[in-house]
Amino acid sequence: MQTKTKWSPGPGAKVLGVALTNNDGWVVSAAGPAFGICPDCGRRTRNRHGWSNRSLQDLPVQGKTVTVKLRLSRWRCAHQKCERQTFTDRLPTIASPYARRTRRVSEIVGLLGHSAGGRPGERLMRRLGMPVSDDTILRQLKRDAARAHRDATIRVVGIDDWSWRRSWRYGTMIVDLERRSVVDILEDRSVASVARWLEQHPSVEIVSRDRCGLYAQAAREGAPQARQVADRFHL
Ligand SMILES: [Zn+2]
Structure with a gap:
């Protein structure tokens, strides 16, 4: 039982079994809670309407992949005054709704x-x-x-290459230098896409970029209001 708890992907998931397969690594079978809590009225229900299955990649064990086959319930809310008829277990601490x-x-x-x-x-x-x-x-x-960065006003950005898909292809990483965090990743490394991004963020006052002409050109086109500085890492 103790061992099974250690295989659990998180609270609310009960491990039913663990098997090591040849092709898929460890497969953990687990089930959601034995009762549901209605998201609208907050009442418990054990009135099961059906099942749904999710397959989630979890942390590895002994260097092998772990796949959690999680069986979740669809519940029926039994409360007469509640407008909601059915709902599914969510388990947000384990995974976001459609994550794999x-x-x-x-x-x-x-x-x-x-x-x-x-x-x-x-x-x-x-x-x-x-x-x-x-x-x-x-x-x-x-x-x-x-x-x-949902609500943030971005004033100072750093623009740099980001190595994407095969080492010969590069994207662009845009960093908020005041908050020291990545604000966006663009799929290519072109004047047009960086200029477009800058146009969509008119609050930018300073653009820090490398010394190659591409990002300088993009900043001239997309953020003519901004001051350009050469990134100290590229000097
Ligand atoms: Zn309800």
Whole structure:
């Protein structure tokens, strides 16, 4: 029982079994809670309407991938005055609604993508037993960036290359230098896309970029109001 608890992807998921397969690594079968709590009226129900299954990539074990097959319930709200008829277990501490990996794996994807870039991040994640594609890394970075900067006014940006899909292809990373965090990842490295991004963010007052002409040109076109400085890392 103790061992099974350790395989759990998080609170609310009860582990039913663990098996090591030849092709898919560890497969953990788990089920959601034995009762539901209606998101509208807050009452408990044990009136099950059906099942739904989710497959989530979780942290590796012994260098092998772990896939959690999570069986969730669809419940019927029994309260007469409640307008909601059915709802599904959510378990937000384990994974976001449509995610294909657990939150704790998504966090690592974001951290590695941020520091290593797309292709090296993909290689490293594979070695660590958490294979993800570079597209997934890019999407995760964009999601994290959008969440962190939903209401922020961006004044000072740093623009730099970001190695994406195969080492010969580069994207562009845009960093809020005041908050020291990534605001966006663009899929290519072109004057047009960087200029467009800058046009959409008229609050930018200072653009820090490398000494190559591409980002300088983009800043001239997209943010003529901004002052340009050459990034000290590129001097
Ligand atoms: Zn209800």
